[in-house]
Each structure stands twice: as C-alpha cells, then as structure tokens.
Amino acid sequence: MTPTTAPRRLPHPAPDQIRLEGVLHALSDPARVRIVCALAAAESGLTCSAVEVPVSKSTLTHHYRVLREAGVVAQVYRGTSKVNSLRRDELEELFPGLLEALLTAADRQDRRS
Amino acid sequence: MTPTTAPRRLPHPAPDQIRLEGVLHALSDPARVRIVCALAAAESGLTCSAVEVPVSKSTLTHHYRVLREAGVVAQVYRGTSKVNSLRRDELEELFPGLLEALLTAADRQDRRS
C-alpha cells in the first residue's frame, strides 16, 4: 500500500505568489509565447512534446519549468508524460483581461509576419 | 548656421519593429513597471528623475533606455533634461488593450501588497 516512491508532484506557486513581473518575464521569450498560444488554442491539456518548438528536449523542459514557476501553466503527470494547461481562471482573477490581451497581441504579431 | 554638434536625438523603433517579446521583457522589471505606471498616470511627459525609483542615476538611464528601445516610451531632449512619454497610441494600434491590461494588473498588484 505505502508506495515505495512518492507520487511525482510539481511545485506550483499559489495565486497570491504569482507576480506580474514574473508572468511578463515568462512571456518574454518567443518559444514560451508559442507554447502558451498553443495551450490557449487547445481544448484540454497538452503534453510537453505536443507543442512544436525548435529546441532540444532539455531546453523544452527548461521553458515549461519557467512557465510553471511563474504561475502561467499547471503541470500534472499522467502516465509517462506530463500534461500542461493554462492557469486561465487564476490569472484572470489576478490580472483581469491580461491573458486575453496577450494572446491577441501574440496572434496579431504572428499574422503580421 | 551649421551647428558644430548635431542636435541630440535618440533612436526609437518604428511601430513595425516593436516586438511583443521586447515589450514584455521591458516590463518584466519592477523598476520599469513603476516608471511606466508613473508615465501613464501623468498628464504630460515626465523627466527621468521625476519618477522615484531607488537606484543610481546610471542605472536609471539604463532602464529608460530599455523602455525606449523596446518601443514602450518616447524620449525627447528639452533643455538640460529629457522628457519621457508613453507611446500609447502606437502600442494600442499594435496590441489593442494590452497596455491597459498591464497597467490595471500592475495597479492591482500594488494594492494587494
């Protein structure tokens, strides 16, 4: 019954620990903006490798970690993979309208180029 | 007639050179968020030293430069000082609603702490 290994968990910041500067910093990298846009477009969560970003596996891990530690995404293990989702509601509560504005801004910029 | 020295000018990015990532990076520092909020609250432009930020003069120059190069603020010389203003309209055109959302987000966070 007692598991030999602890269930794999990942530390997430509580809503009141999420800092605006941190969120903005997390989104100041094109790779991470890409990830966030993909998550926003998806109905449910996505695994790490589901989003196409032209970097190595370890770099990808790094980017997801930055997003999680900033409070932008939530990550849970599911079998051998990890499922990522946007912390939409919490961010909306903290910074109303911000995420939407960011997503449309990113979308616009994509279209322009 | 021909001036011995060129009139002091500062390079600003054109609207189509302003990148979302750059703007977000510029705003991922508390000191710069502070500056931007002050500029937003002011009716007209502010000199560099008009915004109270607890850093040295040279560091302050650095922060204003980052903001200008990201396309967030415009700077013009006026006598011995430099006047800073938000590039509101241009940012609004590029990323509608973003600046407003950022400002209210910063304001909210301020209030919380």
Add this chain to the structure above:
DNA sequence: CCGTTAGTACGTGAGGTGTCAAACTACGGA
C-alpha cells in the same frame, strides 16, 4: 567664464538565461 543641474558613457562585477549533449529516471506495454 563659471557653476549647477540633468543625464550619458564606460568599465566592472555578480548573477541570470538559453542553449545543448549526455546520462539518467519513470512509466507502460510486449
């Protein structure tokens, strides 16, 4: 011309960031 005020340039140092490859762990299935 001199002094004051406002900001700049430069060099430096501590610390962070993005990137990778290589070796590793965890899970699920044959």
Add this chain to the structure above:
DNA sequence: TCCGTAGTTTGACACCTCACGTACTAACGG
C-alpha cells in the same frame, strides 16, 4: 523482465542584465 517513450538532471558554454562608481558632456543662469 526488458524495451521504448517521455521527460529530467547535470554540467558546460556564451551571452545578457542589473547594479554601481567614476568621469564625462550638454544646457541653462548668472
């Protein structure tokens, strides 16, 4: 039990960032 897949960890590297002090320039007021 062994294999493959998914992600992690570590260490290395080049580069960037923020901070500072010091020395500088530009403009204004006598």
